Amino acid sequence: MLPKFAGVRSSGSASVAIDAIDLSKRYGRRWALQQCSIEIPEGHVVGLVGANGAGKSTLLRIIVGLLRPSAGTVTVLGHPPAADPAQLARVGFLAQDAPLFGSLSVEDHLRLGRHLNMRWDGEGAAERIRMLELDLDQRAGTLSGGERAQLALTLALAKRPEILILDEPVAGLDPLARRDFVERLMAEVAEHHLTVVLSSHLLSDIEKVSDHLIVMASSRVRVAGDIATLLASHRLLTGPHRDPLVAPGGGEVIDARHHDGTTTMVVRTDDPVVDPDWTTGELDLEQLVLAYLAKRRAPEATAS
Amino acid sequence: MIWLTWRQWRAQALSALGAFIVLAAVLAYTGPHLVHLYQASGIAECQKANGDCGPLIDAFTSHYPLAHVLGSLIILLPAILGVFWGAPLVARELEARTCDVAWTQAVSRTRWLSTKLVTIGLGAVGTTAAFMIVIAAWSSPFDKVSANRFSPAMFSQRGIVPLAYSAFAFALGVFAGAAIRRVLPAMAATLGGTAAARVTVQQWVRPRFAAPFHISGAVFGRGASPTVASNAWVVAARVVDAGGRSIQVRRGLLRDTCHIPEGQFGRDSLRVCAQRLGIHEVLTVQPANRYWSFQIWEGALFVALGVALVIASFVWVRRRIG
Incomplete structure (x- = not known):
């Protein structure tokens, strides 16, 4: 779509x-x-x-x-x-x-x-x-x-x-x-x-x-x-390293970064994420844009 | 749209007008002197008496080498205008991207192009006409004594064909600019294309507008034999043997074949010898009375090519660019 x-x-x-x-x-x-x-x-x-x-x-x-x-x-x-x-x-x-x-x-x-x-x-x-x-x-x-x-x-x-x-x-x-x-x-x-x-x-x-x-x-x-x-429908999630990438609580993973055993991902979802392992943060516009620009480089990793 | 067309073309149009005024002044100043020289030369009387007027004509024509320059100007002007007015018409706008401005105002591309084509195209044809008329008027004493108007060089300098060349070269320039999209390559293509079209037509098409006459005559005859009217166009002249094959005439070979004694060797003995062997000259001739029909044929041909190029330019500007 x-x-x-x-x-x-x-x-x-x-x-x-x-x-x-x-x-x-x-x-x-x-x-x-x-x-x-x-x-x-x-x-x-x-x-x-x-x-x-x-x-x-x-x-x-x-x-x-x-x-x-x-x-x-x-x-x-x-x-x-x-x-x-x-x-x-x-x-x-x-x-x-x-x-x-x-x-x-x-x-x-x-x-x-x-x-x-x-x-x-x-x-x-x-x-x-x-x-x-x-x-x-x-x-x-x-x-x-x-x-x-x-x-x-x-x-x-x-x-x-x-x-x-x-x-x-x-x-x-x-x-x-x-x-x-x-x-x-x-x-x-x-x-x-x-x-x-x-x-x-x-x-x-x-x-x-x-x-x-x-x-x-x-x-x-x-x-x-x-x-x-757009800002309201995207979440910045930080939690334990996760592979393959599946968003906790559903939604589409736009971009994800792994660092020191943690994974930070930008997820498109309209629902609030309730998962004790993951902390939810607000995205700013620049992070949102960068996530979508990065998406093109690894399209298979974000396929839900 | 006319305002913008004129504003963009103004400087060039005024320079052309300035050049024309300077030339017209020079020609108006020297013209009467040229007429006087002609009357004083005695050529008219000599020609009436059917004398050998060659030396008189040579003396007269050597007075004004400018005549050759002016002749070349009429030949070159259509191509020059095609190169400098036609080729940049679309290409410069594309190169400077000013078409982004022009084509997003409330004027269709069709109107943009047609206004420019009509205004500057008529300007080019009119400029050629103006230069040709004053140069032809000034050169009329020369035309009287030497030039055959049907000869390839003069045919393209007089009558209606220079105007048709001008329309063609301008349209070619516009099309080349729209298709190539770069000013300098479009200019080069216009120059090359105009030259190629004119040489092609002059060499291979113009002789075929009507079936020519073939006139036979003796070789080594008196004067220019076989004789044709002075205003006819001798398309080709060749010497053939009895079987009709083209040959090169070698005096030495004729002398040996006919055993011409040393003391009798000359034009008369060679003519007799050639007649005996069946060697004669054949001229391919377009008679003088076809001059205007040839002008119309050639003019129509170039105008038709120009119209085709204009149509192609519209297609390119409306559909291909973008």
């Missing part, structure tokens, strides 16, 4: 923003994405975390219609990605490293947005550029990484999209630019009730802003769901 979002939704909105079923993408003989099924509810901020090359960009680029899946289907707000200009207008995208037209000025980029979109918040965009203290006449090719990311975010937001997809938006930024970027993003999300999917190879980049999480490794989705629900 492939990971699906747990049923609990943190807000009242029940409609699905992005619904992917068995999405796969192959380049020659290499699979960039395999059988990815996810359901992203509207109005949430979803963090997509995984190592470089795990398939995050591939998934996001399929969602915005820049890539075509080799198999599977995806609907965004009920329609195929990039099906027509109306659908393109509903989805904002910030590509990795924030590509811009190097020889065009900041102002040209705002004009470009106005000419290429039927819905365009020109005043808002101009206001944001003013707040960022960007020179309207400066060529985009000479902007710093942080300024480029901010300009690209401004373009994506000025479309007034319903869904915003951000591919590694803060990867190349220094800590200050990172903070500014995230602050602005969160202010916009709060104001316009956007659905956001943002990826990073670092959990720390996205855990503060996301309420949902998707963990990817080796072109597959390892786990996906509401963060609070």
